[in-house]
Amino acid sequence: xxxxxxxxxxxxxxxxxxxxxxxxxxxxxxxxxxxxxxxxxxxxxxxxxxxxxxxxxxxxxxxxxxxxxxxxxxxxxxxxxxxxxxxxxxxxxxxxxxxxxxxxxxxxxxxxxxxxxxxxxxxxxxxxxxxxxxxxxxxxxxxxxxxxxxxxxxxxxxxxxxxxxxxxxxxxxxxxxxxxxxxxxxxxxxxxxxxxxxxxxxxxxx
Amino acid sequence: xxxxxxxxxxxxxxxxxxxxxxxxxxxxxxxxxxxxxxxxxxxxxxxxxxxxxxxxxxxxxxxxxxxxxxxxxxxxxxxxxxxxxxxxxxxxxxxxxxxxxxxxxxxxxxxxxxxxxxxxxxxxxxxxxxxxxxxxxxxxxxxxxxxxxxxxxxxxxxxxxxxxxxxxxxxxxxxxxxxxxxxxxxxxxxxxxxxxxxxxxxxxxxxxxxxxxxxxxxx
Numbered sequence: 001x002x003x004x005x006x007x008x009x010x011x012x013x014x015x016x017x018x019x020x021x022x023x024x025x026x027x028x029x030x031x032x033x034x035x036x037x038x039x040x041x042x043x044x045x046x047x048x049x050x051x052x053x054x055x056x057x058x059x060x061x062x063x064x065x066x067x068x069x070x071x072x073x074x075x076x077x078x079x080x081x082x083x084x085x086x087x088x089x090x091x092x093x094x095x096x097x098x099x100x101x102x103x104x105x106x107x108x109x110x111x112x113x114x115x116x117x118x119x120x121x122x123x124x125x126x127x128x129x130x131x132x133x134x135x136x137x138x139x140x141x142x143x144x145x146x147x148x149x150x151x152x153x154x155x156x157x158x159x160x161x162x163x164x165x166x167x168x169x170x171x172x173x174x175x176x177x178x179x180x181x182x183x184x185x186x187x188x189x190x191x192x193x194x195x196x197x198x199x200x201x202x203x204x205x206x
Numbered sequence: 207x208x209x210x211x212x213x214x215x216x217x218x219x220x221x222x223x224x225x226x227x228x229x230x231x232x233x234x235x236x237x238x239x240x241x242x243x244x245x246x247x248x249x250x251x252x253x254x255x256x257x258x259x260x261x262x263x264x265x266x267x268x269x270x271x272x273x274x275x276x277x278x279x280x281x282x283x284x285x286x287x288x289x290x291x292x293x294x295x296x297x298x299x300x301x302x303x304x305x306x307x308x309x310x311x312x313x314x315x316x317x318x319x320x321x322x323x324x325x326x327x328x329x330x331x332x333x334x335x336x337x338x339x340x341x342x343x344x345x346x347x348x349x350x351x352x353x354x355x356x357x358x359x360x361x362x363x364x365x366x367x368x369x370x371x372x373x374x375x376x377x378x379x380x381x382x383x384x385x386x387x388x389x390x391x392x393x394x395x396x397x398x399x400x401x402x403x404x405x406x407x408x409x410x411x412x413x414x415x416x417x418x419x420x421x422x423x424x425x
Contacts, residue, residue, distance in 0.1 A: 048292075050293040055274075057421070059293065061293070077291065080418050080419070094291070103268060106268055176294075178309075
C-alpha cells in the first residue's frame with residue numbers, strides 16, 4: 001500500500017525536475033548555445049514537405065540527418081529520390097542513386113546549396129544569430145524567425161522559422177519560405193543526441 | 207593534345223552536319239501504321255509531372271535536379287519548376303505563348319536558358335505545330351512522320367516499337383539539333399517512364415528524366 005502511494009510522488013517529482021531542466025533553454029541565445037554545447041552528435045529522421053501553390057498535393061520526401069560537431073553533416077534522402085549530401089572539412093559533395101549505383105553530382109557546388117548546408121550546421125551548433133546575412137529573433141513558443149538583411153538574398157529566401165523542441169538542444173521543425181507561393185517544411189523525429197558516429201559516414205557514401 | 211582536340215571537334219561537326227534521313231513512302235498495307243506514328247507519343251489531358259533529372263553538361267560533368275512540370279497539351283501551356291534535390295527552387299517559369307520567369311537563381315538566370323528550356327519542353331511534351339510533310343519509313347524500317355513547323359524547322363516522330371519513340375528536330379539547314387527518346391513501360395496515357403534529350407552541336411548537353419510521379423489534372 002505504501003509503495004502505491006509513493007509512486008505518484010516520485011513521478012511528480014521527476015516531472016517537476018525535468019520541467020525545470022527544460023525551462024528556459026530556448027529563452028535566450030546564450031541558453032541555446034549552452035544547450036548545443038552539450039551536443040557532440042545528432043541522429044534524426046525527417047519528413048520534408050514541399051508546398052507550392054501550383055501543386056495539387058505537397059511533394060513529400062523522407063530521410064535521415066547525421067551531424068557531428070563542429071561541422072560534419074550527412075543529409076540523406078531515402079525517398080522518393082535517393083541522394084546523400086555530405087559536408088566535411090568545409091567541402092560539400094552530393095551523390096545520387098542512378099541505375100543502382102551512387103553517382104557524384106557536380107551541382108552540389110551551387111552557391112545556394114552551400115549557403116543552406118552551412119546554415120544548418122550553424123543551427124545544430126546552436127548559433128542561430130551568428131550569420132550576418134540574417135536577422136534573427138526569438139519568439140514565444142520556442143520559435144526562431146530569421147530574415148535576410150539583403151534584398152538580393154530575400155529574393156531567394158524570404159524567411160526561415162525554426163521551432164525548437166521542449167527537449168534541450170533539439171530542433172523540432174524548420175520552415176523555409178522561398179516566396180509567397182512556395183515553402184518547405186522539415187519535421188524531425190526520433191532524435192538521438194551524442195551517439196558515437198563513425199567519421200566515415202561524413203566522408204563516404206557507404 | 208591540340209590536334210586530337212581539333213580532330214574531335216571536326217568529327218563532332220561532321221556528325222552534327224549529317225543530312226536529313228530519307229523517308230521511304232509506305233505501301234498501301236503499311237499506311238495505317240505510318241499514319242498512327244503522326245499522332246506521336248504525347249500525353250492526353252493535363253498533367254503534373256515530377257522527374258528526377260540527370261544533366262550532362264559540356265565537359266561531361268553530371269548534375270542532378272528535380273523537375274516539376276505542369277502541362278496542358280490542348281492549350282500548349284506549361285509551368286516548369288526546377289529544384290535542387292533538397293527542394294530549393296532555382297527556376298520557375300510559365301509558358302503561355304510567351305515565357306514569364308517567376309524565379310531564376312544563377313546559373314539558371316539567363317534568357318538563353320529560359321528560352322532553351324521552354325523549347326525543350328515543347329519538343330518533349332507537345333505535338334509539333336505545323337503540317338505533316340511526309341510519312342513512311344526510315345531505312346532502318348522504323349515508321350516515321352515528318353512535320354514542318356511554322357518557322358521552317360523539321361521534326362521527325364519515329365516509332366521504334368515496344369513503346370519506344372524518338373523525336374528528332376532539325377535546324378533550317380537540316381542539321382540535327384535535338385533528339386528526344388521516350389521509353390514507356392505500358393502507360394496508355396502517353397506518360398513516359400524515361401525521357402532522354404540530347405542537344406547536339408556546341409555546346410551540347412544531355413538530360414535523362416526519370417518519372418517520379420504523374421498526377422492527372424483532368425478527369
